[in-house]
Amino acid sequence: MIKIRQMTIDDVQLGLRLTRQAGWNQTESDILRFLKLEPEGCFVAEHGGGAVGTTATCVFGSLAWIAMVLVDVDVRGKGIGTELLRYSLNYLDKRKVKTVRLDATSAGQPIYEKLGFTPEYQLARFEGIAPSGKRGALITKAAPAIYASIIEFDERMSGTNRGKMLSSLFEEFPDDIHVVRKEDKIEGFIMSRPGANAIQIGPCIATEDAGSVLLHDALAHCTAESVFIDIPVDNAKAVILAESNGLRIQRYFMRMYRGERIRDNIKAIWSSSGPEKG
Ligand SMILES: CC(C)(COP(=O)(O)OP(=O)(O)OC[C@H]1O[C@@H](n2cnc3c(N)ncnc32)[C@H](O)[C@@H]1OP(=O)(O)O)[C@@H](O)C(=O)NCCC(=O)NCCS
Numbered sequence: 001m002i003k004i005r006q007m008t009i010d011d012v013q014l015g016l017r018l019t020r021q022a023g024w025n026q027t028e029s030d031i032l033r034f035l036k037l038e039p040e041g042c043f044v045a046e047h048g049g050g051a052v053g054t055t056a057t058c059v060f061g062s063l064a065w066i067a068m069v070l071v072d073v074d075v076r077g078k079g080i081g082t083e084l085l086r087y088s089l090n091y092l093d094k095r096k097v098k099t100v101r102l103d104a105t106s107a108g109q110p111i112y113e114k115l116g117f118t119p120e121y122q123l124a125r126f127e128g129i130a131p132s133g134k135r136g137a138l139i140t141k142a143a144p145a146i147y148a149s150i151i152e153f154d155e156r157m158s159g160t161n162r163g164k165m166l167s168s169l170f171e172e173f174p175d176d177i178h179v180v181r182k183e184d185k186i187e188g189f190i191m192s193r194p195g196a197n198a199i200q201i202g203p204c205i206a207t208e209d210a211g212s213v214l215l216h217d218a219l220a221h222c223t224a225e226s227v228f229i230d231i232p233v234d235n236a237k238a239v240i241l242a243e244s245n246g247l248r249i250q251r252y253f254m255r256m257y258r259g260e261r262i263r264d265n266i267k268a269i270w271s272s273s274g275p276e277k278g
Helices: 009-022 028-037 080-094 109-114 144-158 163-172 208-221 236-244
Strands: 002-006 042-047 050-060 063-071 099-104 118-129 139-141 177-182 185-193 199-206 226-232 248-259 269-271
Touching (some): 002 080, 009 028, 009 063, 028 063, 028 163, 042 080, 050 080, 063 080, 080 109, 099 109, 109 118, 118 236, 139 208, 144 163, 144 177, 144 185, 144 199, 163 185, 177 208, 185 208, 199 208, 208 236, 226 236, 226 248, 236 269
Parallel strands (some): 063 099, 199 226
Antiparallel strands (some): 002 042, 042 050, 099 248, 118 226, 118 248, 139 177, 185 199, 199 269
């Protein structure tokens, strides 16, 4: 029998165990952030007397993301992943969400398709050791006074007000938000945060000119460290930049949606926030 229940703070170790088992990059802070952003929308699956699966939703008004879909390798193929998804979708339907999005691994994609998700576009995870480089002259660290403008810029480019997630990242990593501005207008921003396997560079949302400057600068900031950057494959300039810096594709994700389609500006997505946040 499969039972789905709400996730609590006591389940953080379960989440960490499953992310490690799957080789994912999330840290304890990432899991705690899911619980903080959507305390009633993170779920655990129990089977055979133990907790064996997780999922997390994050509602941004009429749109929501689903992430952390993980089932213990010993009990896969028994319908637990599907049940977690159904439960999450039911929660989101009750919240009157019109669009649900997620970034699917190849293992997850068939389950999502059966539940009505449609593929939208592919993202490539680039990995490697960041090369040395010059820090960008046009770039400044973002002060709290411009956080609201960054959120507004992000919404214009991504079609979603991700303010609650970005605010949480700003609070946790205030030294790792960099921006390019022209006459006081935001042209782009980039963030990075520690991961279990590598520094996750992203989100980077920017105009064509600002994007390459920001990504170069972030790589220079991480010189000699392992980095992951998730880039839409259709953003050719970002892909070329990653390749010319010696980064290689580790895996692909398929961004999928269910319900009303949101059209984000792919050329402005130089790096996504990571598969768990869009
Ligand atoms: C993806 C993942 C969550 C799926 O979990 P799961 O519990 O194995 O998923 P399900 O059992 O619901 O479905 C998997 C398959 O088993 C089948 N299945 C469903 N119920 C079943 C049952 N009662 N008995 C046997 N098989 C069943 C499904 O039809 C599906 O088959 P398919 O390959 O034809 O699509 C799991 O593989 C996982 O944790 N992978 C690593 C992390 C990951 O990639 N997560 C997805 C992120 S997007």
